[in-house]
Amino acid sequence: MEKIKSFLDKLVRTIGGMKFAVVIITLFVIAMIAGTFIESYYGTDFAGRVLYQSVPFMILQGLLVTSILFATLLRLPPKERLYGFYIIHIGLIVIFIGALITAVTGIDGHLTLAPNDPTRRVILADDILIIKNETTRKEAEIKLPNTYRPSFLNIKWREVEVLDYLPFSKNIMEWADAGRKGLFNSSSYQMFNDTVSQTLTFSRHPDGETTNHQELGPLSVEYLPEQLAECFAGLNRHDIFFWDLNITTCFNPSDKRVQIRESKKGHRMAFVTYNDQPFVFLPDKSPFPVDKELKPIRSSDLRALSSKLFQTSPIIFLFGKQLTFFSKLSKQWEVHTFQHMGDEISLPWMGFKIKLLNHSTDQFPTLTPIASLPEKKGGEVISGEQRAIKVRIAGIVIWVRGGQEERVKINDNFYSISLSKKSLELPFELTLQQFKMDTNPGTKTPASYESFVNLFDGQSNSSHHIYMNNPLKYNRLTFYQSSYFQENNGQYGSILSVNFDPGRPIKYLGSLLLVIGCIIHYLIGLRRKSV
Amino acid sequence: MKIFIFCLIMILTSSTAWSNDVCSEDLGPLPTLTGGRVKPLYVHAQEFLKFVTSKRSFGNMNAAIVYCYLSLGTSPQGQELKLTSPIGHVKLKKFLSLDENANEIATETLVAADAQLRQEYQSESQRTEPDESYKNEIGTTLSRIELYKNVKDGTDWTIPTEVSGELKWVSIKEFAPTLSQDPSLAVKLQEAKALFIKKQTDHYLLELLYAKAHLFSWAMLTTLLAMVAFVLLKRNLWGNILTFLSIGLELAAMTLRSMISGRAPITNMYETVMFSGFGALLLATIVSLVKKEKIYMWGGLGYNFLCLFMMMFANNMLDSSIAPLVPVLRDNFWLSTHVCSIMLSYGALALSWILANIMLVRMRFFTISSQDVNYYTKVVHTCLKYGVVLLAAGIILGGIWADYSWGRFWGWDPKETWSLITLCVYMVILHGRYTSWISPSRFILVTAGAFMSVMMAWFGVNYILASGLHSYGFSTGGALFLGMFFAIQISVMVICGLGGPKKAIS
Incomplete structure (x- = not known):
């Protein structure tokens, strides 16, 4: 018992100690530096999957919080000269808690509004595979792992076997049997x-x-x-x-x-x-x-x-x-x-x-996905960002590519398989009435992007004007002007990003604590010096 | 106010002998619409001349006159307008069959080679491993040709006219298709100016005042003189006066810039360099007056001088023209609080960097008492504290702004990530110092090095990371500057750090 207690004591002292903190922060810094360079080489999505959303990076952040927490606990009971210290460190922990709540329960997606077309569907970031048996009207939704590595999924749903998943792939020309x-x-x-x-x-x-x-x-x-x-x-x-x-x-x-x-x-x-x-x-x-x-x-x-x-x-x-x-x-x-x-x-x-x-x-060229790294040219990712997944249905192997739908008929069963993004339905409807893009006088450079939308909640209509730095807040959701597109008929459509963030007040509280803590810390320092 | 501006312009515009020619210095205050803003012709002409020839004037002719002659297709008596454009890249010199030592070429020759250059640009782009620096140089040269051609066509110069009661901008070609030699054109142009001022405003004339006053050059001079005064004179009076003068000049320049653009002067690299230099000097002056210690002032003046120097001479990297803002930044409250806070923090950290480097050199090559070491360490530590608090506040403000306008507090965007890296780096140093884990001399060494993270967050994200690493080649202005900065800083650290400090004499 004594031994365990002394061991725990030692553990808390180590994790709460300065050396541990310095090591963790240094590792954190190295990881972030690597992250920015990976992003510069391979694009945002790839960097996110390799680093920012990866488990090791989460663990590193967890250790950082633990270190801050233990450092605070070690300096209890409270001493007056450390008030600033406590508030700063509690502020940091509160920010982390807020971020965690956002990560777990928050929603971050986008809404594509074609002109005058009522829309409810918010597209989220998660990749999913949807398999539909259109004959029996059954369907399955398989969540794909948020990884950058090619992975073997080995998931079975009725006759359908989901095999290899390539989060980053490009197509190469292969000559296959005409069949x-x-x-x-x-x-x-x-x-x-x-x-x-x-x-x-x-x-x-x-x-x-x-x-x-x-x-x-x-x-x-x-x-x-x-x-x-x-x-x-x-x-x-x-x-x-x-x-x-x-x-x-x-x-x-x-x-x-x-x-x-x-x-x-x-x-x-x-x-x-x-x-x-x-x-x-x-x-x-x-x-x-x-x-x-x-x-x-x-x-x-x-x-x-x-x-x-x-x-x-x-x-x-x-x-x-x-x-x-x-x-x-x-x-x-x-x-x-x-x-x-x-x-x-x-x-x-x-x-x-x-x-x-x-x-x-007797052979013909087909495009087969192979795993690859995203390739950037002139600041844009030009290839290698295609998702692809290999599916076997009753012995027939097909590749499904991101954003595409494959249809197969096997043993009187008609399957449609598609690789897309997870989505959710809003309880209300948004309709784009007009998208307006002002340009700086005499040039083609944009000066503002504005969407005029109509919101129908089942009973009544209301009009809203969404533009940069002026989002629409409704039903705890916030809609921001994010992007736009032009349709074939020349009309403009608008893309809004949609956000639900229950962690927001907590992050703000943490930020406030941090700032107040800094001020108190320096005031105490000044007073001690003058004494 | 208007009268005041007008008088100032009259004084500053040292008008030479009155001539019958259309192209005279009187054209300077004409309004012209360019790049989405209304500017005085003088300013636009100067920007044109600067871009095409990398000089501010042609011989003894001011930019507006050169611009006018080129646009009207005439030339002054006894002088031919033969502009020359700079050529830097060895490969481009070879392509244009220039001498290796030549560094400029007649602009007309470039125009003649337009088609070949375009083809060369195409074929360079289509290569699997294009030489990005060469490609960029051709690109810049092509833009120069394009602008020069537009000016010569008479399509670049826009003039306000009245069309059925509305103000409309037309090119000089439409405005005066046949009047190129006619002195009445001069009158017509002045009428156009009067029309614009009557219909809209003479607010744009502020920019003429700003361009002609050269406040930053004066600020640079006073900063330099202040440093000299502090070194040579025993009393601080003159140094203090010159420092305040310098602060005043920069404040005036920045206020003018804000009034011209209608926003806080912190929206591009040029302005951030300007603001951080100003912020550092202001902070240093306040701290040095409160603590009654000259050393801060010294650091502030030194850093301010470096910033002004960059603004004057690093034109490839820092663009001094005032351009419309991208839509997302159009929020004056957040822009001023967030960016100001970050820039002040960079200013404070820059002070710590300058002082730390001076200390490093002194500890390595001169004798210094341990009392002094402790004293300077405390000074550097003070700068760090201010810098870190301001940086943390700036990052949080940035997070709140991002949340407010994009819907996310934090997104691991390179700029965000690098600001956090910078904060963490300084956090490690501060924590190490608090617990005396880092010794005073090591503290000085790491503080000198830590500023590299600031430079990376400030410039590196824009000039190295954003362009994509495939295309760096350390050839474009910003990347070259950063590479040199890192190389010098690291060598200073290696030379001064490895040798170890000379034993302090107590």
Whole structure:
């Protein structure tokens, strides 16, 4: 008993002692310095996960408080000359308690207000995975750990297994088995001249995530099914051909299904009967068939490709191992073939050359997330901040990316899986009536951001004006002007940050104590000196 | 007030011989709208000339006249306006095929090379490992070209006109498309000025007074003289008078600046340097008068001089122009309490830093009695106490402001974190000192070093952390300055600390 008591006594003395305090504060300082540099390299989110919200950092703060607490306890019973000391240290402890209450019970989120759209949903910071079985109408919400490390979650919900979670990832191009019947060509090329070089990857595979159109300055590149190479080659004989997207075959005006006439205004018109359906084209104007009012029918799978459409602008058509373009020199459509991987073909524009890097019909490029560090350029995080999670449903593995929804149908069950942010519903509704951004006269730099909102609490409406340094306080929640966005129609939407902080008065009380304590401490010092 | 300002301007504007030319010194007080504010033309022209040529005037011509000639596309008799722009980066000199020792280039030559420079900037940006300092230098040069071109186009100079009863700003090109040589333009311009003053205010003329009075240069001179007086003269009278004069001049300058901008003068790096220097001198003067000790005054004058020196000469890093404030800072109460408190604290800590460094050198290379060591330690300790209390108060005020305008008391933002780091560093020192864990000579050493955390919180967060470490290269003004500061401070500490103090003679 005696031993335990003396041990405890010694422990309190150590933790309350100056050396312990100095060591802890020094560690705290080192951690914070590291934190600011991590943030500078990898962005705010990453630094928060690595350090500020991490358990070791919490422990360090806990030790700091313990040290302050024990240092105070050791100097009891109260002595008059230490009154300032007590108040300062109690103030610090009170601030920590307030911060703890904020951390545990506070709410910190944001509300995105599109113009004139009543909104209740507040988005919080926590990442969650939502799995919905839309057939049985059951759903699960899985909270994801607040970590920076790739982690193996191994959570099971019915048929769904949640496997790897990558809080920070970027997509890399991988060539995977096509896995489907049919011919789907995929290729990657390098296009370069003396100053520029760019790698282009294309795929005609239905699951391919690449676009099949690229622009390099004035030059455009179009990637098409292999089978169409012959059709383009035929353009030198008939300057037009018709192409069904679904079956990737083509036919030209010599086909009996086609009739070419000239309109009264001298435009060329093509009348095509295809699959027992009549189509009318103005091939020199647009590749789409037109309706009675001569408007293009963009949903049609049948297209007409006229040589004239492409002769004026620099455009290359790639078909995997073949490519074609209209040469102004020979006034011909030239077809070139890559015999082997790594072959180069010179193009007649700006000294460009094109090199075949990879080509396949039974593999296709997919974007697969891999763990990575966020990458910053010019003060902004440009890549590596994507969250990704690997999910297996009845043997099929899919990647779900942050902010996206994946839909899978398995054994008559229809699943939708999405990786998003936790949210909560407000008991009232906010509607943005107007977002106003003033600029400094004669410039485009903003001078103020203001939101005019209507609040409907189920019974009555009230209007509020929220701007910088003037938040809306309602129902113990506070709404601050935080950001804005522009919608496609040019109207502005507003983003408010939403905050509920029960620790606030306690933190303020602690701050007040700290300041009063300092004053008392120095007054006592002055009096002692004058005595 | 208006008459007073007008008279002052008349006195300060030493008008040379009256000429028939449109471009004369009379243009100085014309109002012009630029960068979101109405300024006197003189001030805008000077800022333009400073940016493009890094000089305040061209030959014996004042900035407003040069600006006028360039905008109107004319030139004064017998003199061609050949501006030159500074070129610093070796790679850029090479790109422009300049001599390695050349440090300027004709601005017109730059304009001719505009397209090439633009391309070079593009290709440098697209590199996987761009040379950020080179890129920034090209960027600055391109901005110079852009501004110069705008002035020459006549689109930069804005003039107030009346359009159906409303005041509207038009460029000189629209205002006088054909009148470039006509003396009646001068009259028209003066009419435009009268119109603006009638319609709005002549408040903007304050800035002309501010620009022409050069109060900070005078303050720098008096500060220097005060230091000399304290050293050379036995009596303190002259030193005290000069110190008060210096405080008065700075106070006047800051008051003018506040009146011009309508806000507390603590919103950018230039102003914080100015305020901390002023705060340190004020604090030092009060403490030295109360305690009847000259040493504080010395430290205050020294630090104030350093700050004024930076404001005069570190133009790459500190921008002296008055610009509109970003929306979030537009709250005068919080801005003045929070930033003032922090800046005063930096001032007090800077005093401790100066005194500690002087002590370090004295202890290492000169003999000093242990009585003196104890005395100076106490002085430094006093500065630290004021600094720490003000810093703690400033951080708390900042927290409350952040809570009030963003909804959070604390967010581990780099600026916040570094201010807390600074507070913790000084806390460790104070606690160590309270319990005599840190000996007086060690105390001096760590106090000298601890100011590096202040510099990091003050400048480092903006110049090193904010730009992202990928792009530091220690080449841009601020980062270079900080790097040099750290290097010098650390070498002083190593040289003076490792040798150990000379044994005190009691």
